[in-house]
Amino acid sequence: MIRFEDVTKVYDTTSRPALDGVTTEIVRGEFVFLVGPSGSGKSTFIRLVQREEKASSGTVYVSGRDVARLSSWRVPHLRRDLGVVFQDFRLLPNKTVFSNVAFAMQVLGKRRSLINQTVPEVLETVGLRDKAHRFPHELSGGEQQRVAIARAVVNKPAILLADEPTGNLDPETSWGIMEVLDTIHQNGTTVVMATHDNEIVNTMRRRVVELEAGKIVRDEAEGGYQPADNTAQLQSRLRKTEVK
């Protein structure tokens, strides 16, 4: 499904690479946690799959295609195979829950009848059936993230990429989100989730790929995650919040 062959990504030649010679494969139907401290290359990994960035060297294959060699008008086709969820939800504030999810179908030119049928089903899956006509600001963070997940999967992508989807949520709400992601995985979608929430990783017992300074330091089938230095982790998180 996703294959990295000796992938290196350098943003700025003066600093160290964001990803440094990464080789790994994620097969269809897997649920993979991508763990590691901030700056370890998790987000870069996801951006390379989306082809938001191109690898400096090495090759990224998604569904058998070398993404770097896709022509610019083929890139949208790649992205239709991917659903993406972010830490900051990225909903449209002036659209209702229903319209936010429907928007993802509209821009692909789907028929109105199909939209009216599919959107309520997906909202059911994420547990927001009765909030279809609310606006994002009327929802809690967890609910907003559910809308974002609904939008990511409404076009039935083969792969769901989640970049710290629980990063802004309290532990209890995070579990709700994990249940939704698990359901989507059960339905056959490959899920790649970048996180540094060790509690979630340790409880779920899924495959864990750990990155550190752009290199894979661990790849375990049913792994857990114990950040090497909690203080450093906390500090880096604090820095991140300050920047925002």
Added chain:
Amino acid sequence: MRFAFILSETFSGIRRNLSMVISVVLVTFISLTFVGSAGLLQMQINQMKGYWYDRVEVAIFLCNDTSTAASCAGGGITDAQRDAIEAQLDSPQAAAYVESYEYESQEQALELFQQQYANLDMAESVTAEQLPESFRVSLVDPEQYEVVNEMFSGMAGVEVVSDQRELLESLFSLMNIASVIAIALAIIMLITAILLIATTIRLSAFSRRRETGIMRLVGASKTMIQLPFLAEGVVAALLGAALASVATWAIAKFFIADWLASQYPQTGFISSAEALWLVPLLFLIALILAAASSMLTLRRYLKV
């Protein structure tokens, strides 16, 4: 669905960006009106050329006893000289340029003179001897005056070769200068319009960056993402072109066809219907304008 969606995105973009869109419409309107006016001037010049050039001729004035020109040192023209000039007019070299010619004697010249200046006291006192004989030559192509001039001005017995067209030329060059100024202003305004459309698209792209971000994310095609912005610029530019077309037509109708034509009934003026030929041109320029500015912008601010 797809088309309706793009259309609704376009109009929501225009609504959000109304003041910018209006300024684009106005700038395109003014600049294209300048283009239209320059076009009208050129059409008018062509019209007048066609009208007058059929009527103007080259006059080869021959020496008479009072001539002072150097070529007339030998006094009045002799019959031999006159025959030589006539032979030259009939010659095959001249045939390519000369459509027809007529000989005008001193008596005929006097008659014409007295007709034209009947209200002048002086007309009575002029005698035939004071006026030159001439050949009145109409040319196949009036632009070829110089060739004819060279052919005859050196000949013995020719006082001067004069081209009535010269008078018109000074008028035309004045009109040409006016249209060059109009075009220069139009070009400056068109550049402003391109930059303004580019800024408008950029602003619009910025105010809708959330939407376009999500569109990219879910794999919307390039057309779907970029077309509403492109359409926004095109709609504004075309509105400007429509206004400029109306203005150009109004100038042709009310200023030229109605007012000028009543002031100078002798002159051939273009009709307002002819001004309509400029309309497709104005719309074409507007389209190129919008396309050029979109090229500047979409690539940078709305990459897929």
